[in-house]
Amino acid sequence: MARTAGSHSDITGPKVRDTALRLFARHGYAAVSMRKIAGEVGVQVGALYNYTSDKQTLLFSLLKGHMDELLAQRAAHATATTPMARLEEFVRFHIAFHLDRPEAVFISYMELRNLEPANFDEIEALRRTYEDELETILRDGTAAAEFAVPDTRLATFAVIAMLTGVNTWYRAGGRLSSADVQDIYWNMVRRAVAA
Amino acid sequence: MARTAGSHSDITGPKVRDTALRLFARHGYAAVSMRKIAGEVGVQVGALYNYTSDKQTLLFSLLKGHMDELLAQRAAHATATTPMARLEEFVRFHIAFHLDRPEAVFISYMELRNLEPANFDEIEALRRTYEDELETILRDGTAAAEFAVPDTRLATFAVIAMLTGVNTWYRAGGRLSSADVQDIYWNMVRRAVAA
DNA sequence: TGATTATATGAACATACGTTCAAATCAAGG
C-alpha cells in the first residue's frame, strides 16, 4: 500500500506538481481537471492519487511550498543593517525571487479563493509574515528619520503591490534584465519613502 | 420570440448581471454555475438564457461594461493642464473609481484568462488605452522636467499596480476614507516620479 | 528466480455542467 497518507505528508511526484502548477497558472484551478493533469503527465487519472490525496491538497501543497521557499530564501538573504540598505535588499530580493517563478507567484494570489478556509488561513499567515518584514523596515527607517512614511501599513501594501506588479508585464528575454528592473524600481521606491 | 439576439445586442437583466458579478468575484467564473446564478436571482436556469446568449457572453459583457465606464468617467474627469496636476488628477480618479466598484475591478483582471481570445483582445485594448493616458502624462512631465522618470512605460506599470493594489486591502467603513487613501498615495506617487 | 512491494490501469460511481425547448404561466391592450 503506497497511497498517500494524510495531507501533512504528501510527497507528490515532482512531475505531477510541475504539470499542475503550469496548468493551474495558465487556465485556473477550477478549469483544470484531474484528467487534464494526468494527460499532460502521460498517465491515467487514477495514478495521480498515488501522489496527492485530492485536488484541493494538490493546490494547497503548491501554494504552501511557494510560501515556504519565499520565507526561507528571504531569511537567507537578509544581511543588511541600516533601514535604507535593508529596504534596498528587500526590493531587489522581492523582484528577483518573483521574476524567477512567475507561475507559482501567479497562482499564489490568484487561487487563494479556491483554498478551503483552513488552508487559506495558513497561506495568509505566511504572506502576512513576509509583509511584516517590509513593514518593520519601513517603521525602523521612519523612527530613524531615514524615511518619511505617514502610514507604514499603507506604504507596505503600496510597495509590495508595485513590486509584484512586475510579474504582469515582465517577460524573460525581453529588453530588460532582472537587474535592470531592480535598479529602476529601487529608484522609485527609494524616492517614494525617503525622508 | 424574445430570446436575446447576437452577442452585440444583449440587454441583460440588471439583476442577472449584478448577481453574476458578485458570484464571479467571490468564487471565480469557472466555479460559478449558471444554476447557482439562477438560484440567487430566484429563477430556474433556463430563464437566464432570455438575458444572455451564453455564460461566456455574460462574463464578457460585465468586463466590457466596466472598461467602457472606466474610460467614459475618466474622460469626464480629465480637466487639468500641467503634468503635475494631471498626474494628481489621474491618481485620485483611479483610486476613487476603483474603490467604488471593487467586484468589477476584481473580475476585470482576475477573469481575463477565461475570456475567449477575441473577447480578451477587446478588453486588453481598452485597458491599454487607459494605461496610455497615464504614460502620456508621465512622458509630458518628463519632457517638461517636472518629472524624472527613466522609463515611462515601467513607471506607468508601477504606478498602476500600486494604485490598483489599494483594492486588495481597503474595506469601506474602515479607518480611512477614500480621500485619505488618495492623499497618502498621491504623496508617494509624487515623490516617486517628481524631478 | 520468486516473493513482495510500489505503481498504473480501466472501468465504474454519483453528481454536476451548459444549453435547449415544448409546454405552462404571466402581463397588457383592445
Add this chain to the structure above:
DNA sequence: CCTTGATTTGAACGTATGTTCATATAATCA
C-alpha cells in the same frame, strides 16, 4: 374576457467532473 406576445418552467440532452477500487503491471531485493 380574450388574444397576443413575453417570460418562466421543468425536464431532458450529452458530456464532464472528482474520486474509488479491483485488477494488472513494473520494480526491488532475497
